[in-house]
Amino acid sequence: MGQKNGAAPPAQGVPIVLTGSATDMSDFKLSPFRAFTGGFPTAIIPRFLLRKYWYPRVPTNGDSTAKFAPYGMRKIEASLIKEFGAQKVAVAHPYDLKTFVGPNTKVIGISSMEPAGTGFVSRTYTSLVGFGGEPVAAAEFRDLITNPILRKWGAKIVLGGAGAWQIHRTKLQKKYGIDCIVMGEGEKTAIEIFRKALKGEELPQVVETEPPNPEEICPIMNPSIFGTVEITRGCGRGCKFCSPMMRRCHSFPLEHILQEVELNAKNGTQMIILASEDIFLYRCNDKFLPNREAITELIKSIAAVPGVEFIQPAHAALAPVVCDPEMIEEIGPVLREKSYWVTNETRHSSVEVGMETGSIRLLKKYMPGKMLPFKPKEWHDVVTKAIEIMNENYIWPLATLIVGLPGETEKDTVATLELLDKLKHNKLFYVPLLFTSEDDCMLREAGHMDLKHLTPLQWELLARCWRHKQQLSRGRQRRRLSHLHGYPRVSKFLNFDIYDLNIIGGYLDKKEKQPQIVTVYGSRWLTKRSPFPNYDLY
Ligand code: SF4
Missing domain, CATH: 3.80.30.20 (tm_1862 like domain)
Structure with a gap:
């Protein structure tokens, strides 16, 4: 399926299918920084709206394969094509899996950035908003991994990508029915895993990869998201x-x-x-x-x-x-x-x-x-x-x-x-992030930081970051609102922009001597009414 010639996909399925979640398989309308919002909680805006307007699916080729895919997936695709031939590999959007998964499918490779929502960005922004449940990226991954089509024909499920460690760390592998988690650079070791899967052999549950030699890394063969x-x-x-x-x-x-x-x-x-x-x-x-x-x-x-x-x-x-x-x-x-x-x-x-x-x-x-x-x-x-x-x-x-x-x-x-x-x-x-000990770093044994344990000064730091962003984007807010009738009057109420949905709120409970989280509110509100007056807000 490497050549995008518009031919129909084989009715019996493709031996190797590569896919990712709806957030991973979107270009967020060409804004890489907007892609950070995959770490925000699900309850703010219904997902059907987000899918349509915030992270729409990538377009498809004539043969229904995905026209663009995450770069890491394209790298693995290129190595697989080199090894097994273009007809044996298809990259598909999760909504198109039915077209590619069939009795001939032996292995489905899933690439993910944030499958459990426990990375730096997800942990920080889901907790800062203060309500709303799991991060959007984790919810989309769950939708993908629980799709019955993945298991209908008995294909092996292999998970890789920068966030694969999260499933290992959160012990979700069994629950999600993932046969093998590949952690690290995939070009060398992952190919061996796919080879085993094609032969129907047992796969190891978790593999830490061997780094490829630079000459083993081949260029991508099909276009990547965000280029x-x-x-x-x-x-x-x-x-x-x-x-x-x-x-x-x-x-x-x-x-x-x-x-x-x-x-x-x-x-x-x-x-x-x-x-x-x-x-x-x-x-x-x-x-x-x-x-x-x-x-x-x-x-x-x-x-x-x-x-x-x-x-x-x-x-x-x-x-x-x-x-x-x-x-x-x-x-x-x-x-x-x-x-x-x-x-x-x-x-x-x-x-x-x-x-x-x-x-x-x-x-x-x-x-x-x-x-x-x-x-x-x-x-x-x-x-x-x-x-x-x-x-x-x-x-x-x-x-x-x-x-x-x-x-x-x-x-x-x-x-x-x-x-x-x-x-x-x-x-x-500024992008303040709560410390997170990722699995493949030297501080993997250290505990995560969470909101409950933030000191008043650390809250102050967060507030100041937001305040700075507000100052920088103030002109933009005014332009966005300027089309509204009676702008000077309404702007008093509407003087925020969409990004302020990443709103933080907190106060110091004197009795508990602990900072507390309050309901979502505007960052302007927080910074103007900072309960920690020792530091001037600029
Ligand atoms: S080692 Fe330090 S400087 Fe290098 S990528 Fe990681 S955070 Fe950045």
Whole structure:
């Protein structure tokens, strides 16, 4: 089924079927950051509406296979096609499984980002909203995995993808009837699992994969959602809460990258996401000094591919920005021209950066390489300088902050608040995340942070992040409301935008000496009425 020639799928089914949940198989209307909302709870908006308007299904080819699929699934598909032939593999949207699963189907591979809703984003935003049950992504995964068609013909069920560990950790494997969970990079080991399944052999319940050699990783053969292409894999900075740090760092050759970009652009993906743990790792030297020439060539070559309308780098480290501001001056205008984002009538590009903490103590303990080639004590200067350089070049980053790292003290939180203070006039969006110990990281034994255990200062930190976002997007809110009759009057009541549905509320119960969660309300409400007045809200 690799060639999309419009031929009807075989009536008896395809031997290997690959699929994902409705959230994984959507491009969220071309907004990769909107895809974060898969971690929000189900009770806010009915799922039938979300499916239609928020995460509509990807289109299909003439033979009913999915036109676009998650990048990781496309990688496995390419390896499977290479090994077993295109006619033996089909990638299908979950609503089309009946078309592909039949008596000849031996194995169904499911790729998932958030199958149990226990990742950083889901845990944080489901609990912050304060009601609403399981995250949307987990509910969609449950709908998929309990679909009777999966088991109708006795095919083996294999689960992989970045979130596979969640099913293992939550002990849902048996309940969901999953034969084998594959954790880690799939190119090498997963192929052996599929081979066994095709032969009808028993599968191991859980497999931790062996990393592939770079030359074993073949380019995708069909287009990926968001036009994702992999630039680098792995990261050597050594943060203990992170799984990519466990992987060997490797940059893909430019020809390999451009081949994938051209494939995506030719198929109309419009956007190209540059997947990497840090775009500046691309062909950098072993001291984490960025390779300006290579990065500039990479960005400009991708921008020159016909059909590429938007370029979105996924992640970037802050230290390389300070190492080489001229590199940012060179790529900044290209990224801005190819950006999807406009805020307050300003076109700007964006990228997720790991700020994580303002505490030098926690930085040294859990992120010893984050600031390299600088020293840990220079972290505040590195962050503020990097954001300043980015802003000068119209890059408004999305900065993650980890709240509740193991052993975090009030002093550590104050240090983070101080760092936020230094950035109060900068243009960036904060993404605070509750610490989550993922299965394939060094802190896997540490306990998760949850709302019940947040200190007043940590609540303050969350409130401040929201307040900053409100200030940045205020112009946008006003524009959205300006079509309403009598705007100045109604705006007093309606002065929020849709993203404020990620609303937080909390108060300090003096008797219990514990912060308490209250019903969902506007972030403006929370920040204006913060019960923790020691810190000025700006
Ligand atoms: S810098 Fe980012 S990708 Fe690298 S180890 Fe740290 S958190 Fe992970």
